[in-house]
Every structure is written in structure tokens, then in C-alpha cells.
Amino acid sequence: MRSRLMVCGVVFAALLLCALAKTGAAANNPPILAATPPMGWNSWDGYGTTITEDQVKATADAFAKNLKPFGWQYVVVDAEWFVTNPTAEGNSKSSQYSMDAYGRYTPAANRFPSSVPGAGFKPLADYLHSLGLKFGIHILRGIPKKAVEANLPIANSSYHASDAADTGDTCPWNPDNYGIDASKPGGQAYYDSIAALYASWGIDFLKVDCISSHPYRGDEIRMLSAAIAKTGRPIVLSLSPGPAPIEKYFELREYAQMWRISNDIWDLWHSTSDYPQGVGDQFATAAKWAGLAQPGHWPDADMLPLGELGPAPGWGAPRTTRLTHDEQRTLITLWSIFHSPLIVGGDLTKMDDWTLSLLTNPEVLAVDQHAWDSRVPFDDGKITAWTADSGVAYYIAVFNRTDTAQDVDLTWQDLKLTWRGRNRPHSNAMVRDLWQHDDIGPAVGLRLRLPAHGCALYEVRAQK
Structure with a gap:
């Protein structure tokens, strides 16, 4: 009996140690933040610097009804939410700011009435959380000039703004702030103070501007990342604008969850003197970053300028997106095969059925969210093909980058498909059109006709 008890005790102790080891491992390896590319909405394309609390709530209601069931999560208020007298043009020299006694911007009470007295964005964040959504804000790197002029104290420290x-x-392009000097003792303290404030509001996503390009500010990226980590709250760090330097990839991957790879994308095919980047320009940019996306770290191809861009878009006059239907589908397809974050910019309260269909195709979204190893195996200057891997199938996106319709004929060998390690370039494979939800059947390649600026997206499985 005693020996049986000893054996039981040894077994129990072993099981207990195993359980404790697993618990310790779980504690040391928390869930990956942004394990899949973040999907959400940002106010810039529709509202510029002018959005109000009522507009955010109306957007969140539409978002929760129409997009949340398909995996969309984040609602992000973009620039100048602390300005009491915003204009459609933004960044005015006559802007009036709302700021606390520690030199930290606070929501403009005339635009976000629930923020007083001293509540900040917490009531609005609570509202979004009640809908099962996550809330984000935009900031410009640095410290307000007005805080420095008054040499305000930095919260929870012995330092001052100077x-x-x-x-x-x-x-x-924005005169509001001075940069942070990493060599000064109060630099980290200031970023710690704003991160602590945002965490107390319940912020889930922080877009930081003027930091990843024009110029690249690695010191401030590291300070912000450290400040967020100290809060203990899982806050996605999104860096803007682009193009982020690809030679900084490992640093970007270490300190941020997403970073912009290009200038602002707008609703046109190629850039003009008025608009810095078009959808067609993004092929070459994305190709440079192909294969570098990984769980928790996503090169960001920028927002999706779809639907109604108004009432006060961040660039240009209010309008319906100027992209054709084919160009809009190409936009979603390229972003998805590249595994970019998907952040829509149009007015969700006025979203039409077409735009909704683009954003809620579960088979297309699965490419963005769950595939990996994006490559560009074919590009002849007219037709570009991307591939990605799901583990059980390949995804193939084919794009016509020209201004006229094109016939396309590609074999599996052209696309460098290896069929799970066995190179069978002439084998039949089962093909499914993901936009049309149509099983095409067995094939030895792809033969199709694409309209100008059009695309197709397929799932291809080797026949058993």
C-alpha cells in the first residue's frame, strides 16, 4: 500500500511539474499581437481631420453590423482629434488644441463630448468595446510645441517638456510638435506618459505618423515600443508614413506590428502631381517586400480608398471612389495576396452593396489572413502573377497592369508551383475562382482574359 502511495505521489508530482511548466511557458509566451493582418477602418479617407464622436459611433454601428461578422475589428480615429477648430484642409497654423497639464493631447470636447471632465477617449472606447470592436487613434511623433513653450511637467516623472x-x-508637413531627443533624460519619460494615458483610455491600436519615413526615426520607434510594453496593454503599433526603408526591416519587425511601405494610396491607377501613389504603382512597391510578412509583423500597403470618400476626405474634394470596379477588385486582391493589413477608408454609413461585397468575401479574406510565403513568380511587364501558400493549396492572383484587355496563358511551371515538394509542372490540379465562388475543375494551368487593370484570384489544389 505504501509503495502504491509512493508511486501515486511520484506520478502526481510529475503531473504537477508538467502543468506548472506549461503554465510558465504560456506566461512566457503570450499570444502574438496582430497574429493576422489587422482589419479595420480609419477616418482619414472620409473625414480627414474633422470627425466627431457621433460620426465615430455611427461608423462603429455600421462596422459592427456589416464587417465584424467577417473578422474586421479596428475603428481608428485619425489625425487632429485634439483640435477644437478643425478644417477640411487640416494642419492649420491657427489650430486650437486641447491638452492636459502634462503636455498630452486630449480629445477636443466640442467634437467628443463624452471626453469631459477628464475622461479622455475612455467612454468612446468603452462604446466600441461594447460592440465587440477595438479602438485606435492616430498621433504625430513628438511632444506639443505649446507644452515645450510652457515647459510643462511630464507626468509620473521629475522631468519637464524641455x-x-x-x-x-x-x-x-505638420507643425504641431517637436521631435523627441532620445539623448535627453525626459524623452522616454514623455513617451511613457502618453502610452500610459492611452492605455487608461482603453486604446487598442496606435498609429504613429511622421516616424517611418520623411525621415525614418528609429530612436523614437524604439522609445514608443518600450513605452507601450510598459503599460501591459496589448496595443498594436502602426508606423506611418511610407516608404519605410526595407533595409530597416529587422528593426521594424522587432518594434512594430505594421509599417507603411509607400506614400498615401488614393483612388487612381497611377500617381499624379496631385496624388502621390495609385493602385498600379503599388505592384513594384509590394514586390520588394514579398515574403516578409509574418504573424505579428506586417508590411502595410496603406488604406483602401473605397466607397464614398467624404464628407471631408484627407486629400481632395468629397467624391465617390474614382477606381473602376475592376481596379477596386485588383486593389483588394493585391493587398490580400501580399498579406497587408486591410484598413478601409470610405464612409461606412453610406456603403453600397458592391463595396460591401468586396470587403466581405470570406474566401478572399482567407488569403489575406491565413496564407503565407507570398511570391511574384511571373511578371512580363504586362501580366503579373503572385502566389501564396495555405499549407493545403496554393493561391494564385493574376493581374493585368495594362490599359487594354489581355489574354493570359500560364502553366503551373510558369508559376513555379512545386506541389508540396514534388515538381509536377504538367499535372492536373483542381482550380477554384475565389471571387466568383466557382469550381472550374482540373487544369494544367490558367487560361483567361483579363480586362484593363483587372485581376483573377484562384485556389489551386493538387489532385490526389
Whole structure:
């Protein structure tokens, strides 16, 4: 009996140690933040710097009804939410700011009435959380110039604003802030103070502008990442604008969950003197970053300028997107095969059935969310093909980058498909059209006709 008890005790102790080891492993390896590319909405394309609390709530209601069932999560308020007198043009020299006694911007009470007295964005974040959504905000790197002029104290520290600011550094397109000087003792303290404030509001997503290009500010990226980590709250760090330098990939991957790879994308095929980047321009940009996306770390191809861009878009006059239906489908397809975050920019309260269909195709979204190893195996200057892997099948996106319809004939060998390690370029494979939800059947390649700026997206499985 005693020996049986000893054996039981040894077994129990072993099981207990195993359980404790598993618990410790789980504690040391928390869930990956942004394990799949973030999917959400951002106010910039529709509202610029002018959005109000009522507009955010109306957007969130539409988002929860129409997009949340398909995996969309984030609602993000973009620039100048602390400005009490915003204009459609934004970044005005006459802007009036809302700021606390520690030099931290706070929501403009006339636009976000639930933010007073002293509540900040917490009531609005609570509203979004009640819908099962996540809430994000945009900030410009640095510290308000007005805080430096008044030399305000930095919260939870012995430092003041002058102990953090680099007064020789201002964002090229926005005069609100000075940069943070990483060599000054108050620099990290200031970023710690704003991260703590945002965490207390319940922020889930922080887009930081003027930091990943024009110029690249690695020191401030590292300070912001450290500040967020100290809060203990899982906050996605999104870096803007682009193009982020690809030679900084490993640093970007270490400190952020997503980073912009290009200038702002707008609703046209090629850039013009008025608009910096079009959908067609993004092929070459994305190709440079192909295969570098991984769970928790996503090269960001920028927002989706779809639907109604108004009432006060961040660039240009209010309008319905100028992209053709074929170009809109190409936009979603390229972003998905590239595994970019999907952040829609149009007015969700006025979303038409066509736009909704683009954003809620579960087979297309699965390419963005669950495939990996994106490659560009074929590009002849007119037709470009991308592939990605799901583990059980290949995804193939074929694009016509020209201004006229094109016939396409590609074999599996052209696309460098290996069929799970066995090179069978002439084998039949089962093909499914993901946009049309149509099983095409067995084939030895793809033969199709694409309209100007059009695309097709397929799932291809080797026959058993």
C-alpha cells in the first residue's frame, strides 16, 4: 500500500511539474499581437481631420453590423482629434488644441463630448468595446510645441517638456510638435506618459505618423515600443508614413506590428502631381517586400480608398471612389495576396452593396489572413502573377497592369508551383475562382482574359 502511495505521489508530482511548466511557458509566451493582418477602418479617407464622436459611433454601428461578422475589428480615429477648430484642409497654423497639464493631447470636447471632465477617449472606447470592436487613434511623433513653450511637467516623472524635446526637429508637413531627443533624460519619460494615458483610455491600436519615413526615426520607434510594453496593454503599433526603408526591416519587425511601405494610396491607377501613389504603382512597391510578412509583423500597403470618400476626405474634394470596379477588385486582391493589413477608408454609413461585397468575401479574406510565403513568380511587364501558400493549396492572383484587355496563358511551371515538394509542372490540379465562388475543375494551368487593370484570384489544389 505504501509503495502504491509512493508511486501515486511520484506520478502526481510529475503531473504537477508538467502543468506548472506549461503554465510558465504560456506566461512566457503570450499570444502574438496582430497574429493576422489587422482589419479595420480609419477616418482619414472620409473625414480627414474633422470627425466627431457621433460620426465615430455611427461608423462603429455600421462596422459592427456589416464587417465584424467577417473578422474586421479596428475603428481608428485619425489625425487632429485634439483640435477644437478643425478644417477640411487640416494642419492649420491657427489650430486650437486641447491638452492636459502634462503636455498630452486630449480629445477636443466640442467634437467628443463624452471626453469631459477628464475622461479622455475612455467612454468612446468603452462604446466600441461594447460592440465587440477595438479602438485606435492616430498621433504625430513628438511632444506639443505649446507644452515645450510652457515647459510643462511630464507626468509620473521629475522631468519637464524641455527635458524631452528636440527643438530643431519638426515634422515636414505638420507643425504641431517637436521631435523627441532620445539623448535627453525626459524623452522616454514623455513617451511613457502618453502610452500610459492611452492605455487608461482603453486604446487598442496606435498609429504613429511622421516616424517611418520623411525621415525614418528609429530612436523614437524604439522609445514608443518600450513605452507601450510598459503599460501591459496589448496595443498594436502602426508606423506611418511610407516608404519605410526595407533595409530597416529587422528593426521594424522587432518594434512594430505594421509599417507603411509607400506614400498615401488614393483612388487612381497611377500617381499624379496631385496624388502621390495609385493602385498600379503599388505592384513594384509590394514586390520588394514579398515574403516578409509574418504573424505579428506586417508590411502595410496603406488604406483602401473605397466607397464614398467624404464628407471631408484627407486629400481632395468629397467624391465617390474614382477606381473602376475592376481596379477596386485588383486593389483588394493585391493587398490580400501580399498579406497587408486591410484598413478601409470610405464612409461606412453610406456603403453600397458592391463595396460591401468586396470587403466581405470570406474566401478572399482567407488569403489575406491565413496564407503565407507570398511570391511574384511571373511578371512580363504586362501580366503579373503572385502566389501564396495555405499549407493545403496554393493561391494564385493574376493581374493585368495594362490599359487594354489581355489574354493570359500560364502553366503551373510558369508559376513555379512545386506541389508540396514534388515538381509536377504538367499535372492536373483542381482550380477554384475565389471571387466568383466557382469550381472550374482540373487544369494544367490558367487560361483567361483579363480586362484593363483587372485581376483573377484562384485556389489551386493538387489532385490526389
